Amino acid sequence: SQKIEQNSEALNIQEGKTATLTCNYTNYSPAYLQWYRQDPGRGPVFLLLIRENEKEKRKERLKVTFDTTLKQSLFHITASQPADSATYLCALPEGHGGSQGNLIFGKGTKLSVKP
Amino acid sequence: KAGVTQTPRYLIKTRGQQVTLSCSPISGHRSVSWYQQTPGQGLQFLFEYFSETQRNKGNFPGRFSGRQFSNSRSEMNVSTLELGDSALYLCASSSTRDRGDSPLHFGNGTRLTVT
Numbered sequence: 001s002q003k004i005e006q007n008s009e010a011l012n013i014q015e016g017k018t019a020t021l022t023c024n025y026t027n028y029s030p031a032y033l034q035w036y037r038q039d040p041g042r043g044p045v046f047l048l049l050i051r052e053n054e055k056e057k058r059k060e061r062l063k064v065t066f067d068t069t070l071k072q073s074l075f076h077i078t079a080s081q082p083a084d085s086a087t088y089l090c091a092l093p094e095g096h097g098g099s100q101g102n103l104i105f106g107k108g109t110k111l112s113v114k115p
Numbered sequence: 116k117a118g119v120t121q122t123p124r125y126l127i128k129t130r131g132q133q134v135t136l137s138c139s140p141i142s143g144h145r146s147v148s149w150y151q152q153t154p155g156q157g158l159q160f161l162f163e164y165f166s167e168t169q170r171n172k173g174n175f176p177g178r179f180s181g182r183q184f185s186n187s188r189s190e191m192n193v194s195t196l197e198l199g200d201s202a203l204y205l206c207a208s209s210s211t212r213d214r215g216d217s218p219l220h221f222g223n224g225t226r227l228t229v230t
Contacts, residue, residue, distance in 0.1 A: 032216040043119070043205050043221030044158075051216070089158070091219075102171050103148070103219060107157035 002027045002094055004106035012112045013080055021075040021109045023090035029068040030092035035075050038087045038108065047088075048075075080113045087111070116141060119222035121206050127228045133194040136225045140187050140208030146170075147189040148219065149181060152203040161204075164189055193227075201229045 003026040013019050023033070032051045036044035050057045050066045050073065057064045063076040077084050087108040094102035120139040128134050140147050149161040160173035164183035181191040187208075193200055203226050207219035 034216075034218065036219075041223070043207070043223045044219075046218035046220070049216055049218065091158075093216075094160075102160065102163070104160060105150075105158035 002030070002092070002104060004090060004092065004104060006088075006090060006106040006109045008109045009107070010110045010112065012114065015081060015113055015115050017080055019077040019080045019084070019111055019113070021088050021090075021111065023073040023075065023106055025071050025092060029071065032092065033064075033066055033073050034091045034103070035062075035064055035073075036089045036091060036105075038089060044089055044105075077111075080111075082113045082115050085111055085113050119206055119208050119220050121204075121222035121225050123225060124223070125226045125228075127230060128196050129230055130196055130198060132196050133192060134196060134227060135190055135192045136204055136206075136227075138189045138191075138206030138208075138222060140189070140206075141210075141220055144208035144210050144220070145187050146209045146217075147183055147187065148207045148209075149189070149191050150205045150207065151175075152205055152224070153201075158205070161191065196229045198229050201227060203227075 005024045007022045034049045035047045038044040048064045050064045061078045065074045087110045089105050089108045091103045091105045094104050122137045146165045148163040150158045152158045162181050163171040167183045178194045183189045203224040205221050205224045207221045209217040
């Protein structure tokens with residue numbers, strides 16, 4: 001079955017630097033991959049989606065890449081700010097082109113941006 | 116537009132009891148998914164409902180059940196509670212199942228503590 005690994009439980013960086021978070025999957029390439037942000041005591045909030053035929057997606061200071069050869073997605077936050085401190089989750093469908101309901105999540109990377 | 120609403124926010128129950136959690140999706144959203152989140156396991160998929168039908172089910176025992184009403188509101192029930200059921204239960208809605216990559220919109224969850 002598909003497994004997701006977010007390689008760092010925690011990442012500490014200085015304000016203004018670029019944060020890079022990694023998401024690896026173990027089995028077949030998903031049709032798409034999503035990234036969410038979760039703050040303590042709150043539900044995850046959708047940030048970005050990237051499809052298997054897209055190499056890169058950007059939204060403001062956020063950038064996501066998808067490398068099906070490496071079975072990996074990278075999530076970048078440029079010019080990071082303390083307000084970016086949160087846990088970031090990657091998610092993908094359990095089967096290729098699988099239904100939304102079978103979205104599986106990584107355990108997340110907790111990002112701390114120090115002023 | 117109001118977001119996903121989950122009630123109650125906090126719940127304390129005793130082992131052996133049962134509990135019902137409620138979720139009101141975003142207006143117009145017909146798909147509702149439930150997830151269990153624990154520090155050790157992360158987000159784990161419970162089940163998904165669409166138009167009152169369970170479309171997908173995760174790998175949880177039969178003590179976990181759910182339903183969806185004609186207005187898309189959903190409930191999940193856990194019977195014979197165990198200590199290990201202590202978790203944050205998250206409900207998420209999405210706008211359509213035609214495009215499986217629709218983002219999930221999460222509520223802020225129900226924090227269940229079993230003593």
